[in-house]
Amino acid sequence: MQFSEWINTKEQLPPEPEKYNSKSYLATVINNQVVCVNYVKTKVRNKEVIRWEWQNKPCPWDIIAWMPLPEPYNEK
Numbered sequence: 001m002q003f004s005e006w007i008n009t010k011e012q013l014p015p016e017p018e019k020y021n022s023k024s025y026l027a028t029v030i031n032n033q034v035v036c037v038n039y040v041k042t043k044v045r046n047k048e049v050i051r052w053e054w055q056n057k058p059c060p061w062d063i064i065a066w067m068p069l070p071e072p073y074n075e076k
Helices: none
Strands: 022-029 034-044 047-054 063-068
Touching: 034 063
Parallel strands: none
Antiparallel strands: 022 034, 022 063, 034 047
């Protein structure tokens, strides 16, 4: 089994999402928990922003590192 390595957010962020779209990632947050978050491009007060979200709300924690989710199981 192989997973990606953690990527520090100070070194690199995920690729910019398409407008009004999101992509899910695993993230290590400030209290060393691992959570599933979305990296989204959305509008806030008529401004386009890119941000981390958890449960469709702005993420309440500082994201320290992230990694892509593994591909879904494929029975072949």
